[in-house]
Amino acid sequence: MAIPPAVNRPVRTIERAIEIMEYLKENDTATVSEMTDHLDCAKSTTHRYMKTLAANSLLVEDGNEYQLGIRFLDYGEVARNKYRLYDEAKPRVDELAEETEEKIWCAVEEHGRSVHIYGAQGKHSVQTYARVGHRNYLHQHAAGKAILAHLPDSQITETIDRHGLPGRTPQTITDRDELWEEIETIRDRGYAFNFQESVEGLHAVGAPITDENDVAIGAISVSGPASRLEGPFLRDELPTLLLGVVNEIGINMAHP
């Protein structure tokens, strides 16, 4: 897992095709000309790329505009179902959302980053940038920090070396030493907090789902406005609730 992705001689054609997908993910829609400005090649090349992708349903063209095709849903769903965690976690995440009335996420680690594999919203839950499939830096949010703290030290170092510690809000931990301290704290108490470290005004708690060796295979988090998630509710009640859930999931994962 988390192998450095240094390829000897990557295929540039593939990399550029991915750049197109990535650009469309960020910008929803683009024309050949617009994409040409973004890539570094001739317009005819971009045109050929996009037509090829569209012919295979990865892109959909609507007039001169291209966007991502829902064929990706298929690949995404297959990838997600690889994780047994998804099946185990989904019902509990739904329950948690109902109980807490806040936003619940289940995340896993892949390539040193976190991916939200499932989310459920409670009555009052807030909408943030996050969505299913969203890739995130581990150090920037509660679930990610919970995972990070429950990885072997070597893998933590590797992850930091590889991705650095980019900030997101003024509260994000961007200092290595500070992060290691935080990791110690998280290891001691068994769960992680996020005080406006990913989004201003947003608090969260995250607890790891671990295997028999106490290594994280994922995490669950509750997040909501700082005004609601505070005091004993945030400090005691939610963590207790979360720990119960992740323990249960962990046990179910260990004994299929």
Next chain:
Amino acid sequence: MAIPPAVNRPVRTIERAIEIMEYLKENDTATVSEMTDHLDCAKSTTHRYMKTLAANSLLVEDGNEYQLGIRFLDYGEVARNKYRLYDEAKPRVDELAEETEEKIWCAVEEHGRSVHIYGAQGKHSVQTYARVGHRNYLHQHAAGKAILAHLPDSQITETIDRHGLPGRTPQTITDRDELWEEIETIRDRGYAFNFQESVEGLHAVGAPITDENDVAIGAISVSGPASRLEGPFLRDELPTLLLGVVNEIGINMAHP
């Protein structure tokens, strides 16, 4: 929409990369050697392809085995959220699943095929090959036929020409004339049935969601075992329920 994907000179490199993804979708996991047998090129080439894809998190390697990365979830989710239909349909699909206790699907048309963009299961719903993101021939299932019947004739012809009418069960309609008759029937009554045409022992009803010009933008279906979905329940009750829902969605779509 539904433009023939004939590209003048497709980029073979991209096409082969997609073949790798497709193979992994079908077979869950593969090694370089296994993939080489499948593709028609040197092992070193396959190796370079897969390493490049893995370096970009589209593939994940676990030892010598590769599988699809959950990065696709991200792309898939973005693509799905393009469809306003998804937001409108999701809550009603959930309700229908609760009410009927059967499996409900919401599908859209893309490139002459259908894609399940959302599904919900009721208490008794059966598991079939279908899953979110699944691409299907329009003529093989209830939702697809409902969509097909509510497309312009020219587009229907185009679709049949492009994809043919492959069978799936002995009941699948594989004859053009027969399909056109069926389309007329569906147009008259406003919804479509599926009598074991996609899966043996499975019945379904599908109704189209149409825009102001009565052109389909998607469809909703209820499916379940032939033993439960029969008689007046299948013939009258379910269609009435479905029509109510799709009308409501259609109106909401037209008046945002």
Next chain:
DNA sequence: CTCCTGATTCAAGCTACTCGAACAAAACAC
């Protein structure tokens, strides 16, 4: 009407993708 902007096609040139051979590492047979 002309002008402009965008998509699309095409021949020619040369980049970089493909190949096969060679190496390394692991699994296996005996």
Next chain:
DNA sequence: GTGTTTTGTTCGAGTAGCTTGAATCAGGAG
């Protein structure tokens, strides 16, 4: 233990095919 087989991986050379820029076509605006 050694030899054998199977796997992933690297690298130089050759040429397939990708890239390019110019030319053409399509649509809108003034």
